[in-house]
Amino acid sequence: MTAERVVHAPAGDVASSRRGDGVTAFLGIPFASPPVGERRFRAPVAHPVWPEPLVAERFGASPMQQRSVFTEGLDLSEDCLTLNIWAPDAAVDLPVVFWVYGGGFAGGSSAVPLFDGSRLAAEAGIVVVSANHRTGALGFASLVHRGLPEASNLGLRDVVAALRWTAENIGAFGGDPAQVTVMGQSSGAFLSAALLAVPEARSDFDKLLLISGGASRLVPEEQAERLGDQLLAAVGVESGPELLSVGAETIVEAQRRVGSLEIGARNAPVPESLGVVLDHDIDGVLSAHPLDVIRSGRAERVPILLMVTGAEVAGLRGLDSEFTPPDDRAIVAEIAGWGAADAAGIAAAYGHGELGAKREQILTDFIYRLPAARAALAQNAAGGRAWVAQIDEPDGSLAGHDLPVRVLFGNLDGTEGRDGADPLEGLSGRLRDIVTEFVVHGRSDWAPFDRADGDVLRVGDGVRVEPGAFADMLRRWEGVVRP
Template identity: 35%
Template sequence: MEHIDGITRRSVTVHAPAGPVVGRRTGPVQRFLGIPYAQPPTGVRRFAAPLRRDRFPEPFDASRHGPTSQRVPLFATTTVPEPSVPGDDILNLSVVAPAQVAGHAAPCPVLVWIHGGGFLGGSPASPWYDGRSFARDGVVCVTVGYRLGVDGFAPLDDVPTNLGLRDLLLALDWVQENIGAFGGDPGRVTLAGQSAGGAAVLALLSSPAASGLFQRAVCLSGVLVEGDPEPARRFVERLGERVGVPPTRAGFGSRTVERLQRAVIDLRGELADDTIPLGPVVGDDVLPVSVAEGLAGRGHDVPLLLGATGDEFDCDAAPENPHPSPYSPAELAAARAAGSRVTDTLFRAACPRAAAARRDAGAGIWLYSFEWPSPVLGGAGHCVDIPFFFDLLDAPGSAKALGPYPPVELAAAMHADLVGFVHGREPEWGRATGGAGDPAREYGRPGAALVADTTGVFDPVVRAASGVVEAC
């Protein structure tokens, strides 16, 4: 038993198929942090498909976050706190569960969370992803680490493609096998993620390799991965020149993960290219076709909740915004009305496109739009919806992104919607089909109700012609 800052923490041991895991209980919440689900991707295992971890011969100490794939933050200033944790066991996950459930009561539904970061950065150890509010509401929350950048997504001739997605698939296998020991129901798993994590959710929803590994899906500010490997191949060729090695497994394997991550950041800066140079590619057993095509053909029994923020990367030039827009508020408003911003063509267009691809899915798809403007960012910016959905407005770093007085009632309402979805309830608003005037849940538009059902939220970024919906 530990007493820190007046809080009592007790050790608790779970006997899972993976072996005994020792976590910490704080009040009604149990945390088991940094549990390895795969062998460390080092030495001969670097640039190899993930290999299941052997059963722990001794109790595993899960009292602290495990090592992260991120060695170098993608940006000097990030909206989400993204700690980098050193170490080799980067393929780990954390479980936060209701204390009164684990081991002896009816199993809870499970939320598996994939962090964002452009497939180049991000951290599952962020305090914004702590699952205590989900545990409070009867949900077991799992956050997953996976390989990033060159090690996770470089298309190399002698390396399996989509290693980062293969990591996530193995983590989902681990959940199926082990989550029951933590009080979770492996038959009620919701896969969720934000930004790159949301894109990964859509990719796995379209993947034959993920069949049966989750029963519901949630995508926050994700995109539909096109998956053309050629731009990524050109990028890794330039990257090899920069670090002085051929763009092969042996070449990149001779450079540290940290050096490669720094080189990727530097090269992106020199190219002045805001696109994601490394990410999932199409043409293998994980993603045999594009995500849009895969969504049309697979996962129709999986309900999908999908949405984006109102402004993503197109916020006003607020004085405290670390990434101010170069455009005036009037210019941004005109661009939003025309559906021509990056926010619209990249993030928000993915919502009706996904709905159109799955219009025949019996399980249904529901759209939302997060519209509450952060006074710090000058709009409903990228990532600011996360503390609301997690109901963690008091998380470290939230005031820097949300200001001192974010609306707690909005967080309660958004979190309740997400918890209800994870518990298997159908959202209260209508299903989407990808056409003009689709219904959506709108959160926090200034001057309107904090939560309102509306139609036509995504109309500026879709064009309906002969039943086909496209991004403008």
């Protein structure tokens, strides 16, 4: 039996015997009181200090959500506000990565095996933290206007609370609270970028690493209220407080009838889906749009590394049997609906090939690559530093949305080994090297993306700098707002 390691933290003593490769895993630590009963649809509150040592050897329950391959074998519960820490045994003032998972705002979990932080902590010499946040309607339904005064951006509030717990306690685990990089993917990246506009979070992190997401995809308050109304109608109640007596499973089932399941509609300038709400007009969580915070220079001191893939929507389109438009006119109409004055010209710039592939690349650019490039340009223009990288397949072909997160932590599954022979293993190592350099030193080894024809790092069959990789994309979308 491996000897138990006990950490004396301000939140209480934490014990674990889950040790290997010089790293101890502390799993399922509650950072907030359970958001159940009368606390459903309310902001998280700090968990009371536990009087006896907390045995932290199992992941806490994952947030309530529809079952998927990602949650197979995981417990689901509203009582989900826990975090996990992987700390090198001799850690003292080490840099910290705070991981925010994706899941389209509808699901996700810090207990997914791919996100085990042991290898990243051991190889990079850092402390890794991951935390659950509420998802779906329980985390992102806006119901302030329907009698639930705290029900706005609850999932984001959970991230803020977990980040604050980390700032207050990570020193006891060997981490440096002054060196915390928030790293998120997909919806987790949109949540991470939103932290720039949350005043109470700004002192709790010093770097941002955004993968397939950026300072965009904000849901306007008026739209958020419409989606909240749709939720009440789907559940069959008249007011927000009535949701407190409805089973969580019923709410999760009802949220499938809120907004749209189609990826283009979900990520339009006015998203037809739940997500981070621009709630600054109702004295909510955000003080402004996060991109406006970047442009103003208020995020100048925060280095930002943005990573995207070249075919983000390739894997996501398979979830929609009606993804392919009937003709070019439908593509032009969709782009025009985003406010483009020359929608036909933009559509033509993507060629005249198979319509599904054409729409796939348009959505890849508009949802992911364009916002990443613009956020980097804005950060550098405001006096800060920001870099852009594109992650490709190990053979150099364009990668889909999930590739970076599948290899980032080094927990390769299936037939992949750890002897360096597998192509994914090589890509995984290259990606972790880049992440480590940024997390530990707050910089990257290529030039900041400070102009439209600036340098983009391509990471796939090797590592190379490609000047001007995003120049054509930025030019064709010039003048089209990506909220």
